[in-house]
Amino acid sequence: MDEQPRHAEVAIIGGGVMGASVAYHLALRGQRDVLLLERGDVFGQGATGKCAGGIRFQFGSEINIRLSLESIPMLERFEEELEQAIGLHQGGYLFVLTRAADVQVFRRNVDLQRRLGVPTEWLEPDEVRHQLPILKFDDALGGTFNARDGLCDPSSVVNGYVHAARRLGVTCLTNVEVTGLRVTRDRVTTVVTPLGDIEVGSVVNAAGPFAGEVGR
Incomplete structure (x- = not known):
């Protein structure tokens, strides 16, 4: 030591x-x-x-999105650059919205993310149900998905x-x-x-x- x-x-x-x-x-x-x-x-x-x-691009504040634009690429190259596996799994984050007020907020969030270069998807109710057919989403009003969100x-x-x-x-x-x-x-x-x-x-x-x- x-x-x-x-x-x-x-x-x-x-x-x-x-x-x-x-x-x-x-x-x-x-x-x-x-x-x-x-x-x-x-x-x-x-x-x-x-x-x-958890790691994600899907935030509602510009500073957090900009931080994610720096940190997630670093985590994606972490093992190669630092010779350490970190258990990175990017299966995506799916946010399912069941309240009209949340739909408005998340639509604004997606617009902000896209403006900053993050290609988050907006999903209509049928697309949400198609994304996860094993779950019941009858009350879904919409959703957001980014495939590079995940865990490490x-x-x-x-x-x-x-x-x-x-x-x-x-x-x-x-x-x-x-x-x-x-x-x-x-x-x-x-x-x-x-x-x-x-x-x-x-x-x-x-x-x-x-x-x-x-x-x-």
Whole structure:
């Protein structure tokens, strides 16, 4: 196991999918002296480890659609690029609508998705029933379908990022809890842990639901 260093040019707090991804992509772009800190026994045991692993283009907000346009292609090439299988299965998401109000909302969502380059299908009631004939959809008013939506294994994604980051020289540590930050002239200069202080050039707060606690 790597020892905790006394200095890091970039310290990333939180070893879930966000922190691990940041560590990998910084190193990939040539950033040296990157440190990834996770307070748990394993990487990705927080919010990442508790999520269902769903991936989709079908959102109603532009920012989420744009994020999906970046992240899903990355997941599609993940195994080739990072040498880690992630259990990716793109069987599509079918949303079935049974209320008129939802039909209006989802039609707007499909229009937005298509405007941003996502070819989501709008399905009429008969097409919904044809899509899944084993289920009874007598009350369906319509539906949406995107074949590239699907599932993957979040833990495998985290492990893939961590292993690839280590190959690029990132120090990745578990069982290191950040207990404080020291600020000099409005900039974080020290990360405090039970194992000692770490002088840092920059900090990335990727602690998920604990980000507010870390940032206080």
